[in-house]
Amino acid sequence: MSEAFESYERQYCEISASLSRKCTSAAQLDGEKKKQRVSEIKSGIEDAEALIRKMDLEARSLQPSVKAALLAKMREYKSDLNNLKSEVKKLTSANLNQATREELLEAGMADTLAVSADQKGRLLMSTERLNQSSDRIRESRRTMLETEELGVSILQDLHQQRQSLLHANNTLHGVDDNIGKSRKILSAMSKRMDRNKWMIGCIIAVLVVAIIVILYFKLAH
Structure with missing residues (x-):
């Protein structure tokens, strides 16, 4: 196995374990502390994604016999990372719902009689639009990362095909040389x-x- 891959793998495992612990502890927090912990987790997920891309590049550059096993590992790590993202999404959703409730309570305490059904509806619509915008941003970022991974994979495949063509060309030159020698021998005979x-x-x-x-x-x- 590649030393570089092993180094990236160790770093990813450490980050993944740390993120799991932070997700567990964040569920017990509330308010600004919870928001700060969620922000730390999101930053750690970005670092983990960068390590997975590096591992993917390193794995695809190795021999096929080693490459297959490493790519299988990569699928497990990507699944693990998706689980972490799901946990963060749950935490973020819980934060948003809690913030919405707090805003509604504060507005009600400030002027209970002045809050109308129309104002509540607008607040809910704004919250829904905010959720949709956040989902679109996350989806766009995910699509960008998938496109980048696909581009890297295509470049690796093209490189391997080029190496195969060069090897085939060298083999043909060797065959031509052998045919020339055989012709000389047959002519002498x-x-x-x-x-x-x-x-x-x-x-x-x-x-x-x-x-x-x-x-x-x-x-x-």
Whole structure:
């Protein structure tokens, strides 16, 4: 395994454990202390996301045999991070609901008779719009991160394809060299066979002439 991946993994595990503890403690807090703790947790989640992106880049740059195991780990870490995000969302939602209730109570205490149903409706609509805006911002940020991860993955795949093409090109050059050597060997063998044919033909011709001469002398006498 890559030393860089192990370093990122240790850092992520430490941050994840710390965030889990902070989420548990934040649920017991209220008011400004809870808001401050939630802000710390969100900052820690951003650091964790950065480490996951680094681990993903490092894992995709390794050999396929190692890469598969590391990517499986990455899926577990991403699932863990999504769980932490869900916890933060619950805490944020609880804070927002509590703040809305407090605002309504304060408004009621200030002037109970002056608060009308229309004003309450506008306050609820404003709160709903605020929630929707926050959701859209989070969704846009998530989409941006996913797009970035996809771009990194595509670049890694293109790099691997380029390496494969270069390796195939080198292999073809080696095959061409071997074919050239084989042609030279076959040409040399062909020349030897031609020489051997001529030699055998000459020997046969000499033997035939010798036989004819011998028969001539025998028949002549």
